[in-house]
Amino acid sequence: xxxxxxxxxxxxxxxxxxxxxxxxxxxxxxxxxxxxxxxxxxxxxxxxxxxxxxxxxxxxxxxxxxxxxxxxxxxxxxxxxxxxxxxxxxxxxxxxxxxxxxxxxxxxxxxxxxxxxxxxxx
Numbered sequence: 001x002x003x004x005x006x007x008x009x010x011x012x013x014x015x016x017x018x019x020x021x022x023x024x025x026x027x028x029x030x031x032x033x034x035x036x037x038x039x040x041x042x043x044x045x046x047x048x049x050x051x052x053x054x055x056x057x058x059x060x061x062x063x064x065x066x067x068x069x070x071x072x073x074x075x076x077x078x079x080x081x082x083x084x085x086x087x088x089x090x091x092x093x094x095x096x097x098x099x100x101x102x103x104x105x106x107x108x109x110x111x112x113x114x115x116x117x118x119x120x121x122x
Contacts, residue, residue, distance in 0.1 A: 026049050043076075
């Protein structure tokens, strides 16, 4: 049986809290979109640090089984998680929906500061 957000009853809460509170789990929470039988799905995946680069390469190629790269934390039909899932992901993992934009802004700001200090990138 599935609950309203697409996950199995109780399973996602347990997994999410186990990952969020585990000292042994280090990795990245990534949001992905997949197409299964012509149906769009969104998912949040916990990708261990040692698998992150190969996961990103597989994603760039456009054909990867996300289960091979980590644990699915949350998933559901459509292209975007519902607001209550986004809130839970932010609370449990500190991942905001605009995290990528924030990182790009921080990167741009740092690059500009380094340039102003006369330090060349890379």
